Amino acid sequence: MSGELWTTLQDAAVGSFGDYAFMRRALVACLALAIGCGPVGVFLVLRRMSLVGDAMSHAILPGAAIGFLLGGLSLPAMSLGGFVAGLLVALLAGLVARMTRLREDASFAAFYLISLALGVLIVTLHGSTVDLMHVLFGTILAVDDTALLLVAGISSLTVCVFALMYRPLVVECFDPGFLRAQGGGGGVIHLLFLALVVLNLVAGFQALGTLMAVGMMMLPAATARLWARQVPGLIAVAMVIAFLSGYGGLVLSFAWNLPSGPAIVLMAGVFYLISLLVGPVGGVLPRLLPRSHLEA
Amino acid sequence: MSSAFPGLRLTDLTLGYDRHPAVHHVSGTFEAGSLTAIVGPNGAGKSTLLKGIKGLLPVLGGRIDCGAWASSALAYLPQQAEVEHDFPISVLDVVLLGHWQTIGMFRAATRAMRQQAEDALAAVGLAGFERRPLAALSVGQRQRVLFARVLLQDSPVILLDEPFNALDARTTADLLALVQRWHGEGRTVIAVLHDLEQVRQYFPRTLLLAREVIGWGATAETLTREALLRARAMGEAWSETASLCVRPPLADEVAG
Numbered sequence: 353m354s355g356e357l358w359t360t361l362q363d364a365a366v367g368s369f370g371d372y373a374f375m376r377r378a379l380v381a382c383l384a385l386a387i388g389c390g391p392v393g394v395f396l397v398l399r400r401m402s403l404v405g406d407a408m409s410h411a412i413l414p415g416a417a418i419g420f421l422l423g424g425l426s427l428p429a430m431s432l433g434g435f436v437a438g439l440l441v442a443l444l445a446g447l448v449a450r451m452t453r454l455r456e457d458a459s460f461a462a463f464y465l466i467s468l469a470l471g472v473l474i475v476t477l478h479g480s481t482v483d484l485m486h487v488l489f490g491t492i493l494a495v496d497d498t499a500l501l502l503v504a505g506i507s508s509l510t511v512c513v514f515a516l517m518y519r520p521l522v523v524e525c526f527d528p529g530f531l532r533a534q535g536g537g538g539g540v541i542h543l544l545f546l547a548l549v550v551l552n553l554v555a556g557f558q559a560l561g562t563l564m565a566v567g568m569m570m571l572p573a574a575t576a577r578l579w580a581r582q583v584p585g586l587i588a589v590a591m592v593i594a595f596l597s598g599y600g601g602l603v604l605s606f607a608w609n610l611p612s613g614p615a616i617v618l619m620a621g622v623f624y625l626i627s628l629l630v631g632p633v634g635g636v637l638p639r640l641l642p643r644s645h646l647e648a
Numbered sequence: 649m650s651s652a653f654p655g656l657r658l659t660d661l662t663l664g665y666d667r668h669p670a671v672h673h674v675s676g677t678f679e680a681g682s683l684t685a686i687v688g689p690n691g692a693g694k695s696t697l698l699k700g701i702k703g704l705l706p707v708l709g710g711r712i713d714c715g716a717w718a719s720s721a722l723a724y725l726p727q728q729a730e731v732e733h734d735f736p737i738s739v740l741d742v743v744l745l746g747h748w749q750t751i752g753m754f755r756a757a758t759r760a761m762r763q764q765a766e767d768a769l770a771a772v773g774l775a776g777f778e779r780r781p782l783a784a785l786s787v788g789q790r791q792r793v794l795f796a797r798v799l800l801q802d803s804p805v806i807l808l809d810e811p812f813n814a815l816d817a818r819t820t821a822d823l824l825a826l827v828q829r830w831h832g833e834g835r836t837v838i839a840v841l842h843d844l845e846q847v848r849q850y851f852p853r854t855l856l857l858a859r860e861v862i863g864w865g866a867t868a869e870t871l872t873r874e875a876l877l878r879a880r881a882m883g884e885a886w887s888e889t890a891s892l893c894v895r896p897p898l899a900d901e902v903a904g
Binding site: 398516517519520522523525526527528529530532533534535537580581582583586 | 702704718720724726730731732735736737738742745748749753754781
């Protein structure tokens with residue numbers, strides 16, 4: 353029995369990628385997603401905006417649905433729609449936070465709920481439930497060349513933009529008052545960052561679905577906090593864990609015919625739970641170890 | 649550099665929030681190279697005045713005049729609460745931000761700048777702390793780091809908002825020495841303070857503020873019993889139903 357299990361896993365872990373082009377494409381898509389989502393998730397966590405990622409992933413839905421209505425199951429149409437919808441919600445939420453007394457998290461919550469309800473309505477009125485399932489949960493095993501180019505393009509763009517705005521973004525997180533005192537620019541950086549969040553969620557939703565895309569972003573980022581102490585380390589750890597989750601999820605999904613999106617996110621969840629226990633930076637076990645204190 | 653700074657002149661300045669004045673019709677000059685304490689009860693508009701000078705608040709009335717100097721060139725240290733203390737950043741990186749006016753968002757910090765940052769850390773008594781995470785520092789050490797950043801900004805005007813709050817005697821003494829050094833270098837230093845003994849001992853000039861100017865001049869002449877009582881008597885005058893303020897403009901404004 354255990355021998356059979358081992359063979360199945362081994363086949364899935366090594367053989368499947370050699371035998372099937374769709375598995376190779378899915379793996380490359382996971383790598384691209386990991387590289388883009390890693391830094392985005394890390395800064396969402398650092399800005400205490402972990403739940404904004406979740407809100408945004410819901411906000412994308414009506415755009416994707418409208419894209420689906422106009423263009424059918426066409427990735428460019430759905431992605432563009434999702435991007436526009438996500439950006440609109442981000443802009444509106446930011447605007448409301450500045451012009452009224454509502455805080456940004458409250459206005460985000462309001463707009464994403466409106467957006468989500470609208471999305472579900474559009475899809476159920478005009479499509480079958482199968483289509484809705486596709487939009488909500490994605491299918492990384494059906495990633496074609498167009499999708500791969502899109503995901504890779506978004507992740508390349510993300511890396512370049514982060515390289516450019518790294519310093520102001522760090523300062524905007526850590527000491528926004530300083531940035532304002534030095535002549536401002538924080539608002540633009542914040543918007544640029546939100547645009548990257550939306551872009552990477554759009555990249556993820558083809559592969560993982562709108563509901564799961566945020567998992568690839570937030571779980572590795574939260575996990576990284578338990579392994580690294582400074583921002584570059586956090587980003588590196590988040591990228592590696594996101595990719596390993598992608599790989600592990602694909603293997604499990606191939607071996608037992610599981611839906612790939614949830615499998616990938618659950619793998620990331622496993623990494624998170626293990627890190628909670630053994631993570632060297634504030635994990636449970638390292639804290640419990642009976643170690644004597646230092647001299648100074 | 650500091651010789652070219654003309655001083656800071658406030659003319660009939662009103663600053664506030666949502667049309668309610670927190671600083672009301674203030675006129676006077678912070679002379680170039682002066683060391684001034686701003687003193688007054690809570691809610692007197694001290695922090696508001698610093699923010700206004702720094703250009704972080706819209707001016708409701710009057711003028712702030714500091715010649716050709718842009719407000720972004722003035723060094724400003726706000727009250728401690730405004731920094732995210734557990735952000736994963738190293739002490740050296742925080743201090744290097746003091747070069748912002750030179751390197752901005754995109755340019756690289758040179759080796760010389762790093763050396764200057766290390767020297768600044770040494771000057772605030774934190775040599776060897778370069779690679780430590782900010783989160784691992786005590787309140788006093790964090791304030792030393794922020795002072796090192798101000799040191800690096802090399803600005804002709806330094807605005808400090810309650811810089812010695814929650815600091816122990818030794819840290820306060822060290823940072824006060826730094827303030828004295830800035831004064832000696834001819835920089836204009838303005839600090840919001842609460843400890844009157846400290847003000848009398850170290851700050852030659854004082855602005856006693858209670859929304860309006862109660863006194864402004866040499867410290868000994870400004871911090872008199874009567875003036876302090878008068879400042880204390882100022883209620884927090886914010887009122888939902890306050891009527892419009894109509895005061896005749898200052899004489900010299902009419903003339904000019």
